[in-house]
Amino acid sequence: MITLSTILGLLPLLAAATNSTLASSGASAALGARACNQIAAVYPNDVFWPQSETFQSESTAIYSDTCILSPSCVFEPSSAADLGSAVKIIKAARSRFAVRAGGHMPVPGAQSVQSGVMISLSKLNTRRLNADKTIASIGPGQVWADVYTWLAPEGLAVNGGRYGTVGVGGLLIGGGISYFSSTKGWGCDTIVGYEVVLADGSVVEARANGEHADLFWALHGGHNNFGIVTRFDTKTFPVTSAYIGGASWDGKDTAFQTQFLSAFESYMAPGGGVDDPSVAISAIIGLTPSTGLTQLTSIQFAPGTDANPQAFENFTTLNAPVIQALPDAVLSSWTALPILLEQLGERGSRQIYSSVSFFPDPRAIRIANETVVELAVPVLSGIPNSTIALTYQPVSKDWLAASKASGHNVLDLNPELGTFIAGLLTVTWTEAADDVAVNLLVERIRRIRGSTRILPSVYA
Numbered sequence: 001m002i003t004l005s006t007i008l009g010l011l012p013l014l015a016a017a018t019n020s021t022l023a024s025s026g027a028s029a030a031l032g033a034r035a036c037n038q039i040a041a042v043y044p045n046d047v048f049w050p051q052s053e054t055f056q057s058e059s060t061a062i063y064s065d066t067c068i069l070s071p072s073c074v075f076e077p078s079s080a081a082d083l084g085s086a087v088k089i090i091k092a093a094r095s096r097f098a099v100r101a102g103g104h105m106p107v108p109g110a111q112s113v114q115s116g117v118m119i120s121l122s123k124l125n126t127r128r129l130n131a132d133k134t135i136a137s138i139g140p141g142q143v144w145a146d147v148y149t150w151l152a153p154e155g156l157a158v159n160g161g162r163y164g165t166v167g168v169g170g171l172l173i174g175g176g177i178s179y180f181s182s183t184k185g186w187g188c189d190t191i192v193g194y195e196v197v198l199a200d201g202s203v204v205e206a207r208a209n210g211e212h213a214d215l216f217w218a219l220h221g222g223h224n225n226f227g228i229v230t231r232f233d234t235k236t237f238p239v240t241s242a243y244i245g246g247a248s249w250d251g252k253d254t255a256f257q258t259q260f261l262s263a264f265e266s267y268m269a270p271g272g273g274v275d276d277p278s279v280a281i282s283a284i285i286g287l288t289p290s291t292g293l294t295q296l297t298s299i300q301f302a303p304g305t306d307a308n309p310q311a312f313e314n315f316t317t318l319n320a321p322v323i324q325a326l327p328d329a330v331l332s333s334w335t336a337l338p339i340l341l342e343q344l345g346e347r348g349s350r351q352i353y354s355s356v357s358f359f360p361d362p363r364a365i366r367i368a369n370e371t372v373v374e375l376a377v378p379v380l381s382g383i384p385n386s387t388i389a390l391t392y393q394p395v396s397k398d399w400l401a402a403s404k405a406s407g408h409n410v411l412d413l414n415p416e417l418g419t420f421i422a423g424l425l426t427v428t429w430t431e432a433a434d435d436v437a438v439n440l441l442v443e444r445i446r447r448i449r450g451s452t453r454i455l456p457s458v459y460a
């Protein structure tokens with residue numbers, strides 16, 4: 001069982017990792033170097049120093065350039081036991097540390113550290129099916145494309161990320177939006193077991209029943225506050241073919257913008273596509289203020305063989321110049337979509353993500369869009385190579401019901417809340433000199449007021 005003292009054991013470590021007042025940067029560097037040297041004494045082949053190529057590639061294998069920091073070393077454990085030994089050393093040395101899986105969280109300090117140990121989970125990439133193929137055991141250090149292409153020949157899938165390049169580790173500990181969420185819930189809801197390294201360096205198995213049942217519950221959406229997960233056991237389900245459609249349209253025509261938003265509003269209305277639990281959609285409004293380009297995008301997914309799913313009927317009739325099109329066809333493997341979207345998950349440039357949740361009220365949908373445009377265009381027009389996008393991700397009542405039925409997560413979202421939209425704001429730019437201006441802009445947008453239909457952050 002996870003005890004209060006186990007959690008409290010972790011707190012000094014987390015504080016050491018985040019509290020910049022704890023030690024001067026010189027002292028942090030000394031503590032980091034001490035931890036790295038002590039880990040290297042035990043695992044000489046798994047510690048990489050700043051001069052090495054592996055350090056360079058591992059410490060920069062991060063989606064947003066804003067998150068690339070300068071750790072004292074990178075430690076790449078080969079097993080949960082090795083990671084546990086290193087955690088003991090890091091704790092005794094009072095060094096800062098950070099844990100990186102796929103590196104896709106665009107929050108500085110989430111997966112790297114300035115002076116301290118960066119733990120890379122790259123070698124923890126187990127892929128194993130149980131005897132009856134109902135449970136896949138997957139390591140945190142791989143990306144979803146690896147997991148999906150491994151399972152596809154079996155005609156199976158798991159409840160993971162929508163973009164092939166995103167990491168297994170971060171997505172599954174935080175919740176996880178998948179193509180199958182309306183029937184399976186959040187990515188974490190289909191997990192039946194975890195192997196975890198705790199703050200005292202011990203390696204435990206957490207399951208619904210038994211000694212670590214409370215840890216099992218806490219890991220369902222509790223993020224990285226309770227330990228480092230070294231293996232997830234998650235349910236598989238059969239999927240082969242899928243309809244994949246949608247496009248990125250040129251949205252300069254304001255009449256078309258209205259049409260696009262109306263299509264999405266109809267999708268979200270009671271009885272609209274959102275009430276079909278087998279399908280998934282994302283609608284994205286993207287702007288490049290310096291050039292005036294507006295792109296309106298819809299990404300549509302429906303497992304099975306129906307080449308014309310009724311749920312998407314309002315989008316298939318949209319008519320504007322197409323910048324890029326998705327197949328609009330049934331493909332033999334559903335994995336085509338996460339793989340096609342890999343280019344959207346490519347590393348590079350500076351990125352910030354922020355989220356705001358709102359009910360599917362036409363007024364709220366429009367306010368969210370109009371506020372972004374109003375606030376962003378004047379600021380970003382002066383920032384070279386900048387873009388901004390607002391992604392509308394429907395969270396259906398079936399999804400919330402499936403999550404609740406799994407009975408295990410800490411997100412505690414009540415299905416009676418009803419369908420809502422997890423809005424994701426993304427800004428990209430290239431120069432560090434513009435970081436402050438972009439951060440201020442995102443903070444202003446986050447404070448959107450004026451609609452009682454905008455929720456406090458329900459799922460970020």
Ligand SMILES: Cc1cc2nc3c(=O)[nH]c(=O)nc-3n(C[C@H](O)[C@H](O)[C@H](O)COP(=O)(O)OP(=O)(O)OC[C@H]3O[C@@H](n4cnc5c(N)ncnc54)[C@H](O)[C@@H]3O)c2cc1C
Binds near residue numbers: 101103171224
């Ligand atoms: C292009 C793109 C597409 C995305 N698509 C989706 C999507 O479809 N669905 C969705 O839900 N989210 C999506 N996200 C958000 C993404 O799931 C989160 O940012 C997630 O945290 C990334 O996981 P990672 O392992 O790649 O990141 P990392 O940056 O490596 O890790 C994120 C955080 O999790 C911690 N962590 C990672 N692994 C472990 C572990 N094993 N044990 C303990 N802590 C750990 C890290 O310390 C870090 O704080 C997307 C993000 C991007 C940039």
